[in-house]
Amino acid sequence: MIATILRQTPADRRARIAAWRQLSDILAQRGNQLADEDVRRALHALAVLRPEVPEKVRRDCARALARHGRFAPLVALYANDVPAVSVAMMREARLSEEDWLAVLPATNPMARSLLAGRADLPESVQRALAALGSASVALPQPPAASEEASEDPAPSQISELVRRIDKFQSSRGQPLGTAPAPPRLRAKEREGFLFETGPDGVIHWVEGIARGAIVGLSIAEAAFGGEPGVDGVAAGAFRQRAEMINARLILEGGAEDAGEWRFSAVPWFEPATGQFRGYRGSARRPRSNETPYRGATGDAAGDSIRQLIHELRSPLNAISGFAQIISGQMFGPVSQSYRRMAHTIVADAAAVQAIIDDLETAARSSADPPAETGAGEAETDIATIVTKVESDLGGLLDDQQVSVSIARIGGPFVARTSDADARRMVGRLVTALVDVSEPGAAVVGQLVTDHEHDDMLQLRIVRPAAIRSATAAELLDPGYSPEGEAPGAAILSLGFSLRLVDSLARAAGGRLDIGHNALTLHLRSANPAKAEKDASQGD
Structure with missing residues (x-):
């Protein structure tokens, strides 16, 4: 039957439409039973005919075949048509789990976005869609958008873009059958x-x-x-x-x-x-x-950082998820080199996620100045934190052949900050300096308390050789990377790391000083000895 249709050259518009419908119907009903060569020739013929067949005809064919067709290559062909045709097919197409997973890589983001709004797809297909990041395409439909595609190609593509994503957005985060809550709009604001x-x-x-x-x-x-x-x-x-x-x-x-x-x-x-x-x-x-922070405070800079953080998380999660799919060979065998690359991406994504968490903490804390008194504040033993950081960095130290030696002078070393914030500050500072140290070098420092002259704990770390002559302005430049910087530092530049540590410290009432010979992290002291001294002075 297919050979007969292909031998006939469509002479006019009516013949081309008839051939399109016949080939589509045969593939939809019998595609899985046909020889590979016949399938290939039929799909090629459809691709050649498509520009000559009106969009309305193709859309009507898609609607007619979607529920009854079970042939994945035909679904993929229609899915990659213009939005009106793609919507008609992808809203109703029924394929097996294996066929969906095979079709997804061959579809465009518009088709995948529509699939993301369907609740009847297998869980593995939903996971694959989420990993590809297609769900984030969706937008709600403006009231002015037309439901049916126009014959004019320009408004047709725009209207269909809005219509195809409406189903997913309206159902996202809502129980089946529950209408989404209307957006909160200011007076007279357009939607x-x-x-x-x-x-x-x-x-x-x-x-x-x-x-x-x-x-x-x-x-x-x-x-x-x-x-x-x-x-x-x-x-x-x-x-x-x-x-x-x-x-x-x-x-x-x-x-x-x-x-x-x-x-x-x-x-x-x-x-x-x-x-x-x-x-x-x-x-x-x-x-x-x-925009969870819009209008919450007058801190425009902090709001901008928080908005940036919010917008970074979705693509980062998508990248990490897709890399995990590759490393786990969820779609089939993957070469060892690609798996190693995927493992590296997953690890880097985790590191970037930790950086985002640090930025979020700094932005959140900067809006709330530290209290002048210690009432209700968290207290953390910085000596314990330093020990934990040294243990956590064991793998990095071995890889880069660098040692860390931080002496304790005085004590106790209790600071007015939370355990999580202390680990971020100390961990970022030490990691940044390890990254720029040469193999065989030692990162040397001191944890110091001086109750008589200072109400701050000090973590002093000697500058590594690579940054010994750098100015404070250079070290705090977000783009600064000294010559010979270790590969691990590529995720977060030295300058950016130091600025982040300083921001976190200032949010906790401390600071990071850039000295000629050392970098010093100052944290507010909560040592019992200082408290007793303050009490005696008050008497």
Whole structure:
């Protein structure tokens, strides 16, 4: 039957539509029973016919075949069509668990995003989708979006982009059958809009918002300092002609349009030439859980850091999850070299996650100045923390052939800070200096108390040779990396590490001093001897 259809050259539009429907129907019903060569030829014919078959016909075929077809290659073919066709197939397609796992790598992010909203897929498929990061594409549907695709290709792709992601977003985090809570909006605030840019990234068409608020704005360059424009996520994606997912947008204008938005957009290309033509997408107001710190305090810098932290976690978890899938060979055998690479990515992701936790702690603590008294404050033995850090770094010390020797002078060494914060500060400081030490070197320091002259505990560590001549400004430069820096330091530069330690220390009422010969971490003392001295002076 397939051979008969393929021998006939469709002479007109009606014949091409008939051939499309016949080949699709045969593959849907009997694809698993056909010879591989027949399947290959049929799929090739469909790919050749697709530009000549109207989108409405392809969409209707997808709807008719979705529930009855069980042939994975055909599902993948329809899934990678324009959004209207992809939506019609992926909403209802029924495949086995093995077929879904085989199809996923062959689908685009738009199709995977729609699958992420289906509750009837096997758990392993949901895990694979989550690892691929497709779920984060979804946006709620603006009221102005049309339910049916238009024959005009420009609004059709935008409307379908919004419609395909609506199902997932409306059900995300909600029990089956429960409507999502409406977003909290300010008075007269618009809910969403559609837009299109030219190849230069400048927005030239919008629907659902005042043109003056956004037309002429560029998504190709990041805006800073609260100026209208997009964030670095969007600007970076534009340079790569990549999909933009939940990027941040700030607008000025009237009360209905001004403020913060979230948008997703996909690049589109001229079908005949493949020339890049711009982006098409949709925007919405951020949900309350996406801006958990908005308006909570007047600390704009702290809010920016916390927002950055919030936006880093999702892609980091996706990268780590996908690497774990590779290292665990969940999709099948993987070469040893790729598994080693995946193990490295997982380890690096864990290290970055720890850094994010440190940043979050510093941002949170900076909004709450330390109390002047010790009432209700945590107290930690820093000597014990130093011992724990030395033990935790055992593997790194062995790998880099570096030793750590920190003497105790005086005592006790009780500081007014929590155990977790103390481990972060001491651990980051020691790790940063181990990273820049040469093989065979020793990181030498002292933990000191001086009750007579200072109410601070001091952890002094001698500068390693690689940074002995560096100025304080250089050491605190986030991009500073001395020549010969160890590979392990690539995750977090020395300058960034030292700034982080200083930020954490200041949030706890201490500081990090950069001296000519040593770096000194000061922490507020909670030693009993100091308390007795203060009491005697009060008498």
